[in-house]
Amino acid sequence: MKNLFKLFYRGTISFKNAFITEWNSIKSDKAVSSTFLSVTFIILIVYTYIYSNQVIKEVPVAIVNQDGTKMSRDYIAMLESTEGTKTITSFTDLKEAKKAYYSKEVEGIVIVPKNFEKNIRRGKQTTITTFADAANMLFYKRVLGDVSVVNGYFSAGISIKKELAKGISYDQAQKNYSPIKTISNSLFNTTSGYATYLIPMLTALIIQLVLLMGIGLLSGSRREVISTHTEFPRILHKGGVISVLLAKACLYTLIYMIIIPVQVGVIYALFGIPVRSSLLSIYIFIIPYVFSVVFLGISISSFFKRREDSIVFLVLLSIPSLMLSGLSFPVEGFTLFYNFISELIPSTPGILGFVKLTQMEASFLEVLNQWNHLWILTFIYFIIAAISLKIRAKKEFKLKKA
Amino acid sequence: MKPSLRIAKREIALLFNTKSTFVLAIILPFVFILFFNSLLSKGVARDLPVAVVDLDQSATSRNIIAQLDAAPEIEIGFFPVNQQKGEELIRLGKVYGLVTIPKNIEADLKSGKQVTIVNQYNSNLLLAGGLENKAFRKVIGTISAGINIEKQRKQGVSKQQAIINYVPIIANNHTLSNPYTNYSYYLNTGFLTMFLQLFVMLTTIYCFGADLKYSKGGKLLNITKGSLLTIILGKVLPYTVWFFLVGIVTLLSMYVWQDFPFFGSKLTVLAGLLLLIVANQCYALYFVSVSNSFREALTFGSGFAAVSLSFSGVTYPIFGMPTVLQWLSQIFPFTHFFELLLDQSQRGFPVFYSLKSIIILVVLSIVSISLSWFKLKRLFLKGSFNHNI
Structure with a gap:
C-alpha cells in the first residue's frame, strides 16, 4: 500500500515536470509555436477563403440556336435564368462554339435544333443536344443539372398547356402530369456549399497534422542533441513513461481547448459556416482524438532522425488521411484493405465525429461510436508509444554514457 | 573530372546513404502511385x-x-x-x-x-x-x-x-472527356500529378537544405571553384531526370494501367511534365533562398505544393474563387500543368491551345530562379542558414 502511494506520488511529480518541460520546449522552439499558429489559423483561413463562394454560379454555356423562333428563345431565357448557367448566344454554328470551348470561354454547348417550335406545335418530339465537359465534375454537374431541369420544366409546360386547351384546370393538369410529386429536402448543408462541406473536415484534419508535426519536430530536435532522457528523467524508471505520456497528452489537449474555440468561433463565423453543437460536446469529443494523435505522434516519431523529416512525411500523409476518412468519396467505394487502414488512423473517426457534431446536428450519443473508436486507438497507440519511448530513452542513455 | 559531375556523383551517393532522402525520393513516389490508383479503382460510387x-x-x-x-x-x-x-x-x-x-x-x-x-x-x-x-x-x-x-x-x-x-423534348446529353463520369479519372489525374510535384519540391529542398544545415555550402563552392550554376546543375539535374522517369510511370499508371481516356498529344504532355518538374525545382530553390532555416524552407515548400492542389481547380474551379485568389492561382506551376494535362489527355484539345500553359511554365521557372539567384549565392558563400531551428 505504501509502495503504491509512493509510486503514485512520484508519478504526479513526474507528470508535473513533464508537463512543464514540454510546455517550455514548445514555447522556446520557434518552429513548433509558429507551426501551431500558422497552420491552425493561416492555412485554415486560406482554405476557407478559397472555397468561400460556396457554390459555382453562372457557368458560361454556348448556345447554338438553329431555330431562331420565339419558343427557342423562351427556352434559352429559361436556361439563362437558372443560377448555375450563363448562356452565350453569339454562336451561329457548332464549329464556333467548339472554338470557344477549346479556349475555355465556355464549359458546355447546348444545341437547339431546327424546327424546334414547329415540331412541338405539331406534337412531334424534338431533341436538345448538350455537350458537357466532365473533365471537371463540378462544371459538368452544374451544366447538365440545369439543362435537365429546364428540359423537364419545358416539357411539362408544353404538356400542361395542351391539357389546358382541352379545358382542364391548371391545377388538375399539373397533377395529371406528375401523379407522383417528389420533394427533396437537403439536410444540414442545404445549399450544398463547398466551404461548409470541406472546412469542418479540414479543421479536424489540421488538428492531426499540426500535432504530429509539432511532436515530430520536438522529438527530432531532442534526438539531434540526445536529450530525451535528460529532459524526462523518470522515463528510465519502472512505469515512468506513463506519467510522461499522459502529461504530454494533457498539455496538447489543453492547447486545443484554446485553439478550437478560435477556429470554430471566429473563422467559422467570419465565413458563415454553421456550428450546430455546443462547445462542451466538442471538447469532450476531442479529448480522445488529441490523446490518440499525440500517442501516434510519439510512436512514429522514433522513425524520424532529423527534425525536418517529420514535416515532409506528415504533409504527405495528410491528404491520403482525408481521402480515407470517407467523407470526400464514400467508403462504399473502397476495398476492405483500405477500410482497415483507415480505421487505424485517428483522423478517420476524428473527422467523422467532428463533422457529425458540428454540421449534422448529431447528439453526443450519436457520435459515441467514433468516440469509443478513438479511445481504442488511444489505448493501442499508448502502448506502442510507451514501448518506443522507453527504448529510445535507454538507447540515448547508453549513447550519452559511451 | 568536371566539377558538376563530381557534385552529381556526390549527390547520388548522398541519396543512397541517407535513409530519409532515399525513402522520400525513391520509395514513396511509387507507394503513392499505387495508393491512389488502387484506392479509387472503382471510380464510381455504387450501392x-x-x-x-x-x-x-x-x-x-x-x-x-x-x-x-x-x-x-x-x-x-x-x-x-x-x-x-x-x-x-x-x-x-x-x-x-x-x-x-x-x-x-x-x-x-x-x-x-x-x-x-x-x-x-x-x-x-x-x-x-x-x-x-x-x-x-x-x-x-x-x-x-x-x-x-x-x-x-x-x-x-x-x-x-x-x-x-x-416528353416533347428529348435530352441528348453528350458527356465529353470523361464519358463514364468516373471519379477516379477526375480525382486521380489531379492527385497523382500533384503528389509528383510535391515530391519534386520536397526532394529539391531536402538536398539543398541538408547541406546548408550542416554548413556544407562553402565546401560545395570549393569543389566548383565558386560557380553556383555548377552546384545547382550538379545537384538538381539527377533529380530532374529521375522525377521525369517517375512522372512517366505516373502517367503510364493512369493512361495504360487504369485506362483513363487519352485523346491528345503525348509529346505535349511530356513537355509539360518536364516543365512542371523544372518549375518546381526553381520554386524550391527560391524557398531555400528566402528561408532562415532548413525547417522553414520545408514548411514553405510543402505548404505551397500542398495548397497548389486547391488552387489548380481540381477540387473547386478557379472560376468560382474570389477574384484575388483567381490571380494568385496563376503563380502556381501546377495550375498550368494541370490545365495542360486535362486539355491534352481527356479533353483532346488541339496542341495550339496548350501553348499558353507551356509558355507560362517557362516564364514561371525563369522568374523564380532569377529571383533566388543572388540570395542563393550569398547563402552558399555564408555556407549555412541563419538559424538551425
Whole structure:
C-alpha cells in the first residue's frame, strides 16, 4: 500500500515536470509555436477563403440556336435564368462554339435544333443536344443539372398547356402530369456549399497534422542533441513513461481547448459556416482524438532522425488521411484493405465525429461510436508509444554514457 | 573530372546513404502511385445505403422500393418505423438518405390523386448525397411517367404519342472527356500529378537544405571553384531526370494501367511534365533562398505544393474563387500543368491551345530562379542558414 502511494506520488511529480518541460520546449522552439499558429489559423483561413463562394454560379454555356423562333428563345431565357448557367448566344454554328470551348470561354454547348417550335406545335418530339465537359465534375454537374431541369420544366409546360386547351384546370393538369410529386429536402448543408462541406473536415484534419508535426519536430530536435532522457528523467524508471505520456497528452489537449474555440468561433463565423453543437460536446469529443494523435505522434516519431523529416512525411500523409476518412468519396467505394487502414488512423473517426457534431446536428450519443473508436486507438497507440519511448530513452542513455 | 559531375556523383551517393532522402525520393513516389490508383479503382460510387419509411405497406409501395433498390447508385438497406428513426440513421452516418412513402399511396394513385414522396438526403456529404438524390428523382420520375402514360392510353392515345405528349423534348446529353463520369479519372489525374510535384519540391529542398544545415555550402563552392550554376546543375539535374522517369510511370499508371481516356498529344504532355518538374525545382530553390532555416524552407515548400492542389481547380474551379485568389492561382506551376494535362489527355484539345500553359511554365521557372539567384549565392558563400531551428 505504501509502495503504491509512493509510486503514485512520484508519478504526479513526474507528470508535473513533464508537463512543464514540454510546455517550455514548445514555447522556446520557434518552429513548433509558429507551426501551431500558422497552420491552425493561416492555412485554415486560406482554405476557407478559397472555397468561400460556396457554390459555382453562372457557368458560361454556348448556345447554338438553329431555330431562331420565339419558343427557342423562351427556352434559352429559361436556361439563362437558372443560377448555375450563363448562356452565350453569339454562336451561329457548332464549329464556333467548339472554338470557344477549346479556349475555355465556355464549359458546355447546348444545341437547339431546327424546327424546334414547329415540331412541338405539331406534337412531334424534338431533341436538345448538350455537350458537357466532365473533365471537371463540378462544371459538368452544374451544366447538365440545369439543362435537365429546364428540359423537364419545358416539357411539362408544353404538356400542361395542351391539357389546358382541352379545358382542364391548371391545377388538375399539373397533377395529371406528375401523379407522383417528389420533394427533396437537403439536410444540414442545404445549399450544398463547398466551404461548409470541406472546412469542418479540414479543421479536424489540421488538428492531426499540426500535432504530429509539432511532436515530430520536438522529438527530432531532442534526438539531434540526445536529450530525451535528460529532459524526462523518470522515463528510465519502472512505469515512468506513463506519467510522461499522459502529461504530454494533457498539455496538447489543453492547447486545443484554446485553439478550437478560435477556429470554430471566429473563422467559422467570419465565413458563415454553421456550428450546430455546443462547445462542451466538442471538447469532450476531442479529448480522445488529441490523446490518440499525440500517442501516434510519439510512436512514429522514433522513425524520424532529423527534425525536418517529420514535416515532409506528415504533409504527405495528410491528404491520403482525408481521402480515407470517407467523407470526400464514400467508403462504399473502397476495398476492405483500405477500410482497415483507415480505421487505424485517428483522423478517420476524428473527422467523422467532428463533422457529425458540428454540421449534422448529431447528439453526443450519436457520435459515441467514433468516440469509443478513438479511445481504442488511444489505448493501442499508448502502448506502442510507451514501448518506443522507453527504448529510445535507454538507447540515448547508453549513447550519452559511451 | 568536371566539377558538376563530381557534385552529381556526390549527390547520388548522398541519396543512397541517407535513409530519409532515399525513402522520400525513391520509395514513396511509387507507394503513392499505387495508393491512389488502387484506392479509387472503382471510380464510381455504387450501392450507397438508403433507408425507406414505408407508411403504406402496399403492393405499390413495395414496387417503388424495389425500383429504388434496382438503381445502381443506391441500395435500400434499412426500414425504420418512422421518420424520426430514419433521420437518426442519417445522423449516425449509416445511410445517405431517407425516402418516406406516404400512407394511402396506393389508394390515392388509383383514384387519380397526386401523391408526394419525400426524400431527405445528407448534403453535407456532397458527392454521396448528390448521387442519392439524383437516383431518387430519376426512379420516381420514371414511375410517375409510367403512370401518366398509362392514363393517356386509357383515354385511347397510342403509346408512342403518349410518350411524346409526356416528353416533347428529348435530352441528348453528350458527356465529353470523361464519358463514364468516373471519379477516379477526375480525382486521380489531379492527385497523382500533384503528389509528383510535391515530391519534386520536397526532394529539391531536402538536398539543398541538408547541406546548408550542416554548413556544407562553402565546401560545395570549393569543389566548383565558386560557380553556383555548377552546384545547382550538379545537384538538381539527377533529380530532374529521375522525377521525369517517375512522372512517366505516373502517367503510364493512369493512361495504360487504369485506362483513363487519352485523346491528345503525348509529346505535349511530356513537355509539360518536364516543365512542371523544372518549375518546381526553381520554386524550391527560391524557398531555400528566402528561408532562415532548413525547417522553414520545408514548411514553405510543402505548404505551397500542398495548397497548389486547391488552387489548380481540381477540387473547386478557379472560376468560382474570389477574384484575388483567381490571380494568385496563376503563380502556381501546377495550375498550368494541370490545365495542360486535362486539355491534352481527356479533353483532346488541339496542341495550339496548350501553348499558353507551356509558355507560362517557362516564364514561371525563369522568374523564380532569377529571383533566388543572388540570395542563393550569398547563402552558399555564408555556407549555412541563419538559424538551425
